Amino acid sequence: MSLITLKNVGYQVDQTPILTDINLEIAAREWVTIAGPSGSGKSTLVRIIASLLSKTSGELIFDGQPIEHYDPIIYRRRVSYSFQQPTLFGDTVRDNLAFPYQIRQLDFDEQRAITGLEYVGLTEKDLDKGVNDLSGGQRQRVALLRNIMIYPEVLILDEVTAGLDAENKAFVWSMIQHFNQDDGLTIIAITHDQEEIDAAKRLLTIENGRLVGGNS
Amino acid sequence: MNLAVNNQSLILALGLVMIALAIGWHEKLGIDRDMIIGVVRAVIQLFVVGYLLKYVFRLNNVWLTTVLILIIIFNAGYNAKQRSNGIPRALPISIGAILISTTVTLGVLMLAGAIKFIPSQMIPISGMIASNSMVAIGLCYRNLNAQFKQERQAVLEKLALGADLKDASREILRDSIKTGMQPTIDSAKTVGIVSLPGMMSGLIFAGVDPVRAIKYQIMVTFMLMSATSIGSVLACYWAYRGFYNERKQLTI
Numbered sequence: 001m002s003l004i005t006l007k008n009v010g011y012q013v014d015q016t017p018i019l020t021d022i023n024l025e026i027a028a029r030e031w032v033t034i035a036g037p038s039g040s041g042k043s044t045l046v047r048i049i050a051s052l053l054s055k056t057s058g059e060l061i062f063d064g065q066p067i068e069h070y071d072p073i074i075y076r077r078r079v080s081y082s083f084q085q086p087t088l089f090g091d092t093v094r095d096n097l098a099f100p101y102q103i104r105q106l107d108f109d110e111q112r113a114i115t116g117l118e119y120v121g122l123t124e125k126d127l128d129k130g131v132n133d134l135s136g137g138q139r140q141r142v143a144l145l146r147n148i149m150i151y152p153e154v155l156i157l158d159e160v161t162a163g164l165d166a167e168n169k170a171f172v173w174s175m176i177q178h179f180n181q182d183d184g185l186t187i188i189a190i191t192h193d194q195e196e197i198d199a200a201k202r203l204l205t206i207e208n209g210r211l212v213g214g215n216s
Numbered sequence: 217m218n219l220a221v222n223n224q225s226l227i228l229a230l231g232l233v234m235i236a237l238a239i240g241w242h243e244k245l246g247i248d249r250d251m252i253i254g255v256v257r258a259v260i261q262l263f264v265v266g267y268l269l270k271y272v273f274r275l276n277n278v279w280l281t282t283v284l285i286l287i288i289i290f291n292a293g294y295n296a297k298q299r300s301n302g303i304p305r306a307l308p309i310s311i312g313a314i315l316i317s318t319t320v321t322l323g324v325l326m327l328a329g330a331i332k333f334i335p336s337q338m339i340p341i342s343g344m345i346a347s348n349s350m351v352a353i354g355l356c357y358r359n360l361n362a363q364f365k366q367e368r369q370a371v372l373e374k375l376a377l378g379a380d381l382k383d384a385s386r387e388i389l390r391d392s393i394k395t396g397m398q399p400t401i402d403s404a405k406t407v408g409i410v411s412l413p414g415m416m417s418g419l420i421f422a423g424v425d426p427v428r429a430i431k432y433q434i435m436v437t438f439m440l441m442s443a444t445s446i447g448s449v450l451a452c453y454w455a456y457r458g459f460y461n462e463r464k465q466l467t468i
Contacts, residue, residue: 050376054463072464077378087370103379147377 003028009058019209031187033200041209050081080152084159086143088131100149137168157189281335285342292350299354304458317349317446349447352396359392396448
């Protein structure tokens with residue numbers, strides 16, 4: 001059974017269709033790459049899956065239940081969305097990594113944060129580093145860590161490697177690979193990067209709000 | 217009483233308006249019409265209020281006083297709502313916040329024996345409380361609107377991480393409540409140094425000993441702190457949910 005099923009999903013603003021008749025099944029632990037020109041509706045589609053927007057037609061089923069059956073807050077803890085050029089909160093790296101615990105009224109697992117930081121090439125000392133002192137690549141790594149401090153089931157990545165240099169891109173890419181292969185997260189990643197498109201395990205292409213390529 | 221304002225001196229003081237009009241005309245500010253309307257309205261409204269208050273004070277009726285206080289609260293709420301710029305349910309929120317902030321503040325003042333439930337005390341004090349609460353709430357609305365626009369991305373990211381609406385809005389709420397209270401705090405800090413506020417000036421003007429006048433001003437400072445903090449907190453907490461829809465998505 002698929003984890004996420006979209007049946008004839010559409011989204012329109014006023015009378016303008018942004019997405020039309022999207023049919024899609026995504027299995028648990030799958031890694032789906034979504035490509036397509038700018039403005040084709042990729043971000044809208046993943047924001048609907050992340051429950052940051054509501055579809056205007058069709059059905060979205062997650063883990064056997066229509067999305068409307070879930071409390072959006074609980075749902076978003078299972079289906080986490082990471083933005084292109086993320087905003088870091090508060091003053092320090094700690095503020096960001098502690099946020100997922102704070103919103104669940106849990107104690108901050110500092111050891112896990114340190115392990116995570118070391119994994120992404122930062123150190124324990126960086127936990128109290130000011131967010132404004134981080135480079136673009138470091139910011140993106142911290143933002144991704146923030147998404148997986150408490151594991152979701154699905155991780156949606158909206159062009160998270162855009163704007164990064166080759167080294168950082170490769171690093172973030174390997175992080176995602178690790179989340180998918182070793183930790184069993186389902187990955188839905190939007191990209192414009194040709195290398196990432198070529199390496200996609202399952203590629204979907206969106207044009208003018210419709211799925212045109214790939215095996216849906 | 218050593219007040220010397222009579223109708224003749226008022227008419228002569230109209231010369232001051234002429235100065236403002238002359239500046240407006242000379243500098244081509246295009247506000248002559250607004251100024252004239254403003255002056256005419258002020259004169260008519262104040263005359264009506266003067267005669268009305270004279271009547272109400274003489275009648276000294278609990279119900280009439282209560283109704284007038286409610287009218288003041290409604291008007292303040294309506295005016296605060298005008299600053300809401302489309303925040304849903306801004307009218308009931310504004311009226312509710314002003315009603316509660318005014319009632320609590322008046323209640324404490326009465327229990328403390330600082331004022332009595334007589335129209336000549338209740339009506340002016342209610343007006344001061346409600347109008348300060350109104351200004352505070354208006355500032356809160358403006359800040360909520362500005363901050364939700366400016367911090368849209370951060371709010372979206374917090375939602376995407378599974379934050380509930382309060383956690384996603386916490387910084388904005390804090391900042392907005394602070395903005396609502398700031399003018400009262402600032403004026404409390406400078407009261408007596410930069411300006412002699414209305415209540416105290418009025419009493420001194422009317423011949424009251426300044427040492428007695430400041431006691432009233434201290435009371436006013438306390439009551440405005442309470443009124444603006446209660447009004448700001450309630451309005452912000454009731455209003456921020458209006459920036460989200462029933463699926464807990466940001467709608468701005």
